[in-house]
Amino acid sequence: MAQRCAVIGVGQTHYTTKRRDVSMAGLVREAALRALEDAGLTFKDIDAVVIGKAPDLFEGVMMPEAYLADALGAAGKPMMRVHTAGSVGGSTALVGAGLVQGGVHERVLVVAYEKQSESNATWALSTHLPFSSSLVVGAGGYFAPHIREYMRRTGAPGHIGTLVAVKDRLNALRNPYAHLKIPGIDRAMVESTPMLWEPIRYLETCPSSDGACALVLSSERAATGTPAWVHGGAMRSEPIFRAGRDTVSPQAGKDCAADVYRQAGVTDPRRQIDVAEVYVPFSWYEPMWLENLGFAAEGEGWKLTESGATALDGDTPWNPSGGVLSSNPIGASGLIRFAEAALQVRGAAGEHQVDGARLALGHAYGGGAQFFAMWIVGREKP
């Protein structure tokens, strides 16, 4: 039987296009200090540090964990770096939680970040090696065909993506840390923006952000403050070039959800999970993940989105923080989902709090939708 693990501190930087005033070290330290302050602790109270970020090519710093150890108070302590592409923030939290649940450490500081302004992620994701032809430009170029395939299979009307783009940005207006703040955003505004990778419009994509997020994870006996309890955590991956792979609803995502639901005793996610923070970097991924995560039957996800069920005042709110569509420091984006889930069940989400949230899902995916990380956190002990 694993030890109980709680989130006792959450720290975020404000997410923005360029944090010109801080180095990478200053950025991660800002999030770490806020998480420690939230937990009423200092670096002295931390046993180990786990850091996550997306590919090194994004900032061009090889093994940044070595450089960032000092900034995170890791001198003389175990430190490790996690990398699972876009899902890394979620994986980082789960590695940290595993260290607590396994009884290795009492308190673990988990930090994830990206300083996208130091280069250009689209460049870094499209290196165009010799012998191949240059066909995919950036993440949008990769995911657009799978969104198109979702639309074909389900017959979803073209405006569904627009609805999510508006809904998440309206939520972001309530989140002090969110990057994109677009007062007055509506469907007409989203539809007036150009198609970058058809069927993905400009305002249906995530921004490029600088930012960091940190959590303090604790065992039950070392817990301070208001804990959010980890009820389950799971990671899955699948080979990207497997024959018969369903790129619209990957098996690894279904398996990961089934595992985390089993651990948390969830049999009907739409009814039992009060709020979900799900990795939606392109608006169409909300209906796609609604199906993949079992909130809707296959082919029915877009109907749930269209009905308003996933809005902040809907019966199954998704991304009340504004989600990845509103803030995207890539390496941190998954951890922000996990952190926001914890804030919700601690009743600490401020203006975007879902009333009475007791059980929340944090979700991240990465690579070519081949890595998944999820956790469920609750107000009560598991």
Next chain:
Amino acid sequence: MPSDEPLTAEHVLEFPGGYTRTTGPVIGRFLTELRAGRLVGVRTAEGRVLVPPLEYDPATGEPVTGEYVEVGPAGTVTACAWVPEPLDGHPLDRPFAWALIKLDGADTALVHAVDAGNPKAVAAGTRVWPVWRGERTGHITDISCFAPEVTKIVSPVRSAYTLRAGGALGVFLEGIGRGVFVGGRCGGCGKVYVPYRLSCPECGLRIAERTELPGTGTVTTFAINNLPDPRAPEVPFVSAYILLDGADVPMIALVGGVPAHEVRHGMRVRAVWVPEDERKPSMASVRWFAPTGEPDVELS
């Protein structure tokens, strides 16, 4: 000097060698310190520090005290004006800002040029530092200009590789060089993978059997790319997942020979190769896939 215009002439009035200026003790001290790479102000009887120093306090008319105070070297812009097109006599030959700069420790501001690169980079409140001239003579131009603080550096990273397509990729590209797509059948699950690879991602078993696939297939899905990239084809271009006949995994390839918005799910396509004498073991030998004109395939 004669001019083309009647009743118009150019004339230069310039004292040969330039006027001299006797500095007096106060300005002289300031310039001597400048030559030594230091910035000083002078204290007034009321205790204010004037930079640049003056001999007589403009507030009271009294002589200044003779006490010199080191200030700066950094300061804060209190006001500025952007000069988009510098003139001959200006300190910089590129756009710059004239600014009033209050050096740290001073009570008055000094006029100087700020080399900020663009007008957004300088405003009241911007912190600036002097950029010293290599050879100093005791003149205000011993400071060639001021510049904003260093907040960012450029860190070029460049790794050069020699890529040798060996193993499975070599086998596949050798096929491309002679105009065929080489795939491989997994001995375990029987799935056909293209490009050819050494192991099955599903079973993990070694793929031993090679198979040559026809250049025809079906578009399973696609994107219309409008985002330009210097390394990608010109926009809009269609990148499609094409399931070659006989294969079990789609390949990503360009679709051409058809307007982007006429590409469809299920469309039948055929590889269009570059002329035989231009063919190389590289995907550049496949120009694109073009519609065959056959009826679309119903996708599940």
